[in-house]
Amino acid sequence: MKVDRSVSSSAERILAAADKLFYRQGIRAVGVDAVAAEAGVSKRTLYNYYPSKDDLIAAYLTARFRHLEPSDAPAREQILGNFDRLERMFADGSFRGCPYVNAVTELGDPKHAAAGIALQFKEQRRVWFRVLLERLQARDPDALATQLQILVEGALASALVRGDPALARSARAAAEVLLDAAGARRPVRSVRPTRRAR
Amino acid sequence: MKVDRSVSSSAERILAAADKLFYRQGIRAVGVDAVAAEAGVSKRTLYNYYPSKDDLIAAYLTARFRHLEPSDAPAREQILGNFDRLERMFADGSFRGCPYVNAVTELGDPKHAAAGIALQFKEQRRVWFRVLLERLQARDPDALATQLQILVEGALASALVRGDPALARSARAAAEVLLDAAGARRPVRSVRPTRRAR
DNA sequence: TTGCAGGTAAACAGGTCGGTGTACCTATGA
DNA sequence: TCATAGGTACACCGACCTGTTTACCTGCAA
Known part of the structure; x- marks a missing residue:
C-alpha cells in the first residue's frame, strides 16, 4: 500500500488509522494488523511507537479528547x-x-x-x-x-x-x-x- | 463440574450462564467454551440448543426482555x-x-x-x-x-x-x-x- | 565509503476463537 | 433385551489474536 510519507509522521498516521477503525468497527473487532495496514506501516513500526494495543487504545482516546473552553458567546x-x-x-x-x-x-x-x-x-x-x-x-x-x-x-x-x-x-x-x-x-x-x- | 440436572433444563442453564457471563464480562470477551463450562454442559450440547453464538446472543437478549405493562398504580x-x-x-x-x-x-x-x-x-x-x-x-x-x-x-x-x-x-x-x-x-x-x- | 538509524516484509510463537467430528456412555421404554 | 435419544469428553479444524524475531533495504551524515 502506497502512502505519502511526507504528509504526516508514522505516529500520526497510525493514530489516524486507529481512530478510523476503532471507532467504526469497534476496538475489539479490529486487530493491530489491520491498523498497521490502514496506516501503511509495518507492524514492527506500530509496536515501536505504541508498545501494546492497550497503549494504542489509550492514545486513540486521548487524541479524541477535545479541550472544551467556554467561549464569549451567550x-x-x-x-x-x-x-x-x-x-x-x-x-x-x-x-x-x-x-x-x-x-x-x-x-x-x-x-x-x-x-x-x-x-x-x-x-x-x-x-x-x-x-x-x-x-x-x-x-x-x-x-x-x-x-x-x-x-x-x-x-x-x-x-x-x-x-x-x-x-x-x-x-x-x-x-x-x-x-x-x-x-x-x-x-x-x-x-x-x-x-x-x- | 457437578450440576444438579433436575433443577432446570439444559437449555435454561445454558441461558442463565450466558446471561451471567455476557452481561458481566461482555459478549465478545466470553467464548462459547466458557458458557458451556459455566452451564455444566458440553459444547456439543450447547450447539445442539443454540446453533451458533449469534443465536445464543439473540436468545440472551430476548430472555432479558421483560414485558412492561402499566399497572393500576398512580x-x-x-x-x-x-x-x-x-x-x-x-x-x-x-x-x-x-x-x-x-x-x-x-x-x-x-x-x-x-x-x-x-x-x-x-x-x-x-x-x-x-x-x-x-x-x-x-x-x-x-x-x-x-x-x-x-x-x-x-x-x-x-x-x-x-x-x-x-x-x-x-x-x-x-x-x-x-x-x-x-x-x-x-x-x-x-x-x-x-x-x-x- | 562506511556506519547506522529506521524502516520494510514475512515468518513465527503461543494462544483463543467459533464450530465440528467422533466415540463413548446411560436412561428410558417397547 | 435392545434400540435409541440425548448427553459427555475430547481432539481437531482453520482463522485470527497480540506480540516477537529475523533478515533485508534505504537514505543520509561523517
Missing part, C-alpha cells in the same frame, strides 16, 4: 448549541456512539486506562456546563450540569440504537425546559444584549 | 419509580450498563439480530411511558415519552462510566421538572382514588 446558546452539534453528528451516517462509553463497554475492565480517560472527559464536559450555568445564574448549577450531561449521554445512546437525528432535538427541548425551570430564561448579563436567539 | 409514581429502580441497580455493584446498548456497541453490525431486539425493547419502554403520560393528560405525551427515555438512557450510560448511584436521582429530578412543565403535576383522573401506593 451561555445559553453555547449550551443548546451542544445539542445541535449532536444532531449533525447523528445525521452524518458515520455515527457509532460515544467513543468513550464504547471503550468502557468493550473493554469491561474498570482498571483499564480507558476507563479513567472516559471519566475525565465526561467530567470535563460537566464542568463546562456548570461554568456556563453559573454565568446564567441558574439555580443549583452543579446539579443542573449533571442533568444536562445525562441528556447528552442519553441522546448519544438512544441515537446509537435508533439512528434518528431528531433525538438530539428532543434532548435539546428537554434541556430548554430544565434551563427555564432553573430561572435561566435569559442571560442576566449578556455580552451583547442586542443579539437575537440562535 | 401513573406519576410508576414513571418516577423507574428511576428509583435504576438507583437500586447502580448501587448493586454488579451494574454494567444496559445489556441492549452494550450488545449493539460490542457487535457493531446493525444487521445483527441484537440490533433489532434492542430497538424493540427501547421502543416498548417509550410506549410504556407514553401510555402513562396520556393517563396523566400531559401535553404532547409522545415527545415527553422520548425525553424520559433519553433520561433513562443517559442515567444508564453515565452510571457506567461514573459509578455513582446518585445519577439516578439527578435523572429523576429532571423527569419531575419535565412532568411538571407538561402540566402533569397531579393525576387528573386516578383509577382508584383511595388506593394507596403499592
Whole structure:
C-alpha cells in the first residue's frame, strides 16, 4: 500500500488509522494488523511507537479528547448549541456512539486506562456546563450540569440504537425546559444584549 | 463440574450462564467454551440448543426482555419509580450498563439480530411511558415519552462510566421538572382514588 | 565509503476463537 | 433385551489474536 510519507509522521498516521477503525468497527473487532495496514506501516513500526494495543487504545482516546473552553458567546446558546452539534453528528451516517462509553463497554475492565480517560472527559464536559450555568445564574448549577450531561449521554445512546437525528432535538427541548425551570430564561448579563436567539 | 440436572433444563442453564457471563464480562470477551463450562454442559450440547453464538446472543437478549405493562398504580409514581429502580441497580455493584446498548456497541453490525431486539425493547419502554403520560393528560405525551427515555438512557450510560448511584436521582429530578412543565403535576383522573401506593 | 538509524516484509510463537467430528456412555421404554 | 435419544469428553479444524524475531533495504551524515 502506497502512502505519502511526507504528509504526516508514522505516529500520526497510525493514530489516524486507529481512530478510523476503532471507532467504526469497534476496538475489539479490529486487530493491530489491520491498523498497521490502514496506516501503511509495518507492524514492527506500530509496536515501536505504541508498545501494546492497550497503549494504542489509550492514545486513540486521548487524541479524541477535545479541550472544551467556554467561549464569549451567550451561555445559553453555547449550551443548546451542544445539542445541535449532536444532531449533525447523528445525521452524518458515520455515527457509532460515544467513543468513550464504547471503550468502557468493550473493554469491561474498570482498571483499564480507558476507563479513567472516559471519566475525565465526561467530567470535563460537566464542568463546562456548570461554568456556563453559573454565568446564567441558574439555580443549583452543579446539579443542573449533571442533568444536562445525562441528556447528552442519553441522546448519544438512544441515537446509537435508533439512528434518528431528531433525538438530539428532543434532548435539546428537554434541556430548554430544565434551563427555564432553573430561572435561566435569559442571560442576566449578556455580552451583547442586542443579539437575537440562535 | 457437578450440576444438579433436575433443577432446570439444559437449555435454561445454558441461558442463565450466558446471561451471567455476557452481561458481566461482555459478549465478545466470553467464548462459547466458557458458557458451556459455566452451564455444566458440553459444547456439543450447547450447539445442539443454540446453533451458533449469534443465536445464543439473540436468545440472551430476548430472555432479558421483560414485558412492561402499566399497572393500576398512580401513573406519576410508576414513571418516577423507574428511576428509583435504576438507583437500586447502580448501587448493586454488579451494574454494567444496559445489556441492549452494550450488545449493539460490542457487535457493531446493525444487521445483527441484537440490533433489532434492542430497538424493540427501547421502543416498548417509550410506549410504556407514553401510555402513562396520556393517563396523566400531559401535553404532547409522545415527545415527553422520548425525553424520559433519553433520561433513562443517559442515567444508564453515565452510571457506567461514573459509578455513582446518585445519577439516578439527578435523572429523576429532571423527569419531575419535565412532568411538571407538561402540566402533569397531579393525576387528573386516578383509577382508584383511595388506593394507596403499592 | 562506511556506519547506522529506521524502516520494510514475512515468518513465527503461543494462544483463543467459533464450530465440528467422533466415540463413548446411560436412561428410558417397547 | 435392545434400540435409541440425548448427553459427555475430547481432539481437531482453520482463522485470527497480540506480540516477537529475523533478515533485508534505504537514505543520509561523517
